[in-house]
Amino acid sequence: MKIGVCLKQVPATDTRVVVNPTASGILTNDVKWEINPYDDYALEEAVRQKAAGKGTEVVILTVGGAETEQRLRDALARGADRVVRVDDPAMAGADALGYARALAAAAKAEDVGVLFCGRQAVDGDNGAVPAMIAELLGWSQVSWIDKLAIDGGSFTANRAAGGGAKEVVTGALPGVFTCDKGLNEPRMATLPNIMAAKKKPIVVKNLDAIGLSAGAVAPLVAETAMSLPPARPAGRKLTGDAATVAAELVRLLREEAKVI
């Protein structure tokens, strides 16, 4: 069984967001790009499952341009075997469902039997693509897992439920799993592996090559009018001896802010 991992590059989490002049997105000139942090858990899980003999090969599936190369090489250095990068001008306008169609088609073309994704990409914060892929492929899905055991064609996983609870679930492969923090500790690339990763293949395919038309990724959702959240009103510092300050804070919380 081949193991698939969906990977996306996102602005580093410490990016200061600046809205572009048409309010259609953020300015990316000064953005440092990273692998989406949740995808790190997905990649690590795939590499560990392969090492445990559950899969033969770890294939990264991604949508993006040549600018993603460095992130993809990093992922290869951390244990993935090769990359299929879907690159097509039509993807520029795609929404989550369009991305899912492209990734599902790529997963099918590669004949992967299990797919690991991050629980959400921390740019659009949709967390929608993985379950969409599962539907398009007719596979099982489990969202927000922090534990997984694969046993032949079946699996047991722990997923987030409401109110901080967890559920232990069982099901059958093929399946899509979205990975949460706590699932594993992602490894760093070692120097020899960084060197080795330079020779691993990154195959680029357009939509046609995975059997999709541009129309298939036309968006059903439009996001417009991006703005920054309103600034918080200035606060104040309380000064004086500690006991007085503590008493004063509690008084303010009760009488001024009225939150206790």
Place this chain on the structure above:
Amino acid sequence: MGILVLCDTDGGAPRKSAYELLGKAKALGLGPVTALVLGSADVSSLGGYGADAVLHYDNAVLGTYSTGAVVKALANAIAATGAQYVLASANQVARDAFPRLSARIGAGYAVECTDLRSEGGKLVGRRPVYAGKALVDVATNSAVGLYSVRPNSFPIGASTGASAPVTVSDGGVSAADVDVKVVQTLAPEGKEVDLTEADRIVSGGRSLKSKEGFDSVVRPLAAAVHATPGASRAAVDAGYAHHGDQVGQTGKVVNPSLYIALGISGAIQHLAGMRTSRVIVAVNKDADAPIFQYATYGIVGDLFEYAPLLQKEFEKALS
């Protein structure tokens, strides 16, 4: 036409979030509002909060969440009502079921909106992106639009006492539709309200220095002010607190009335998770810590000195 509202239930009764969504759906004026309830529950109160009709899929198969059965039930409910929009509270059910439903019926999915409005007969949402560092308007252009809504986005009005006609059925699903099965439910790590729903939070950072430090300073102070304990990632990664306690961009996004940060520097990833808190209190010994730019009330000082004093004051005030 109209809006279908997936109503959460808990212990056989609608949750507050159901009333919140019904009231908002009604106020949008985009046609009749149908409340959809999955599994056994008392649905008699829903008419009072804005439901014009109730669709009750009273089927034990839907009593425990499974992707297969719930997605099928939702698709059936959309077909039965001809709803143009479907609303659900942004919780694990919506996160798991809505995207799959979106792909199944070709419905646009607007994720985790914090506001909704109607514009020329269409539903427009407003939602945070980049962990709340920016906001966008979001609209769907498909025959059906799915919108998940963050809890506590809208006020809940009083019940009008109205009743709504209830249609009961099995929702057209059976045990054969259950794909991934729940075999066990594990209770949350803490006994407090989950961070995402908490009205008060006391968080601690790396500065607590140990699990013992966290347990003996943050937890008792949280208890004194009836708050849920939270933590920075640095505190979680160092093992002082549980994964589920992490607040921030790669932890939980919280929205309490009161957020008290003890020895947390206020890194941008932490701020992303708690910046919408109504009142923020920061205790930090570094007067230049970034957290102070966001704090409603700031105390420059040693948390080990202040936490016990605050605990005593809170105990006095809240006893």
